[in-house]
Amino acid sequence: MTSVLRARRLTKIYGRRPGLTDADLDIPAGRVVGLVGPNGAGKSTLLGLSCGLIEPSAGSIEVLGERPGTRAAQLARVGFVAQDTPLYPGLTVAEHLRLGARLNPGWDDKLARRRVQQIGLDLAQRAGRLSGGQRAQLALTIAVAKRPELLIFDEPVAALDPLARWQFLQNLMEFVSELAVTVVLSSHLLGDVERVCDHLVLLSASRVRLSGAVDDLVDEHFRVVVGREDLDRLPSGAEVVHAEHKGGQSTLVVRRTGPAFLPHAERINLEDMVLAYMTGVQR
Ligand SMILES: Nc1ncnc2c1ncn2[C@@H]1O[C@H](COP(=O)(O)OP(=O)(O)OP(=O)(O)O)[C@@H](O)[C@H]1O
Incomplete structure (x- = not known):
């Protein structure tokens, strides 16, 4: 390259x-x-x-x-x-x-x-x-x-x-x-x-948070809804980029960094992915 x-x-x-x-x-x-x-x-x-x-x-x-x-x-x-x-x-x-x-x-x-x-x-x-x-x-x-x-x-x-x-x-x-x-x-x-x-x-x-081909980056990011009590039991190949909590549920944007199985994972677009990084994780 x-x-x-x-x-x-x-x-x-x-x-x-x-x-x-x-x-x-x-x-x-x-x-x-x-x-x-x-x-x-x-x-x-x-x-x-x-x-x-x-x-x-x-x-x-x-x-x-x-x-x-x-x-x-x-x-x-x-x-x-x-x-x-x-x-x-x-x-x-x-x-x-x-x-x-x-x-x-x-x-x-x-x-x-x-x-x-x-x-x-x-x-x-x-x-x-x-x-x-x-x-x-x-x-x-x-x-x-x-x-x-x-x-x-x-x-x-x-x-x-x-x-x-x-x-x-x-x-x-x-x-x-x-x-x-x-x-x-x-x-x-x-x-x-x-x-x-x-x-x-x-x-x-002031730091680089993401860099790569748009298609690859979008393919690695998903929206997942989990029970709030399951937040600490996410599979190891999933990094939480953004979390929003409502009632007993948490809506997460996660980056798949390994072969993690993420049940009911939804694809997201570039805009949602970028906004997730900009807003960050509030626990
Ligand atoms: N000449 C300068 N002197 C002092 N601080 C500076 C100077 N230029 C930039 N900065 C600081 O460096 C950081 C990065 O600024 P920069 O202008 O590169 O950001 P940016 O992402 O281009 O912002 P924007 O989207 O508002 O144009 C900011 O905290 C800014 O205040």
Whole structure:
């Protein structure tokens, strides 16, 4: 397996506050990775470390086989779109494309212009006058026209309405199939993650709680209802992720870590699985 991103005990501490703690990660090439977790979980910190904007306090990270951000050639292989899709408000769409071409050795101008036309952007319009959806589409086009091997997005669709979000993700998926690029995107919108991502990284309180192929992770998690008195008699291959108690019954989300038999186990979807980790176990 070729890892696009490999982290070992990766840690970032801001003063005394942990941003990311002891993260071990292997992201295989060609995946669309959803990075999820509650506010303050460490998602932006991980993305900043991945593109070399933040230096680790301890541990190691390799992106495309190198320490991130150390060489211009490595930077050219990574496209990063920060949380608020920053553009130059005074520059037109055409000027953004010219700037992209000037700054990026691998710039694919044909791709950029074709995409701008498909999205229906006016080349003469200033970025400051574009709608949020159009700005996100322009930022995506610029990031992709670099022809990177890894594309990183920090909450790309958070501010967009459902239609603009759908169009953005649709475009992203077209790029993924056209250019065979690996994508890492952070999002609070679990439905979007379920729709476009085939790999999931879940952070909580600065730690990696889950990382793996979405299908494998969903296959390992179940909802089980047990009598409250049976809570301590669960089979050994079942780890309780979340528990809710009502009357004499407990509804559990469990992860099957071995060949445990779980009577009346129900399958759950990605959203329920992620929420179970976010809310945790209250006994
Ligand atoms: N520059 C900074 N200085 C001090 N603490 C920081 C800094 N950046 C992040 N943190 C802290 O690190 C932790 C992780 O923050 P981070 O922004 O990575 O989380 P996040 O998952 O991206 O959150 P959100 O979903 O709200 O964007 C938080 O406790 C945050 O307060």
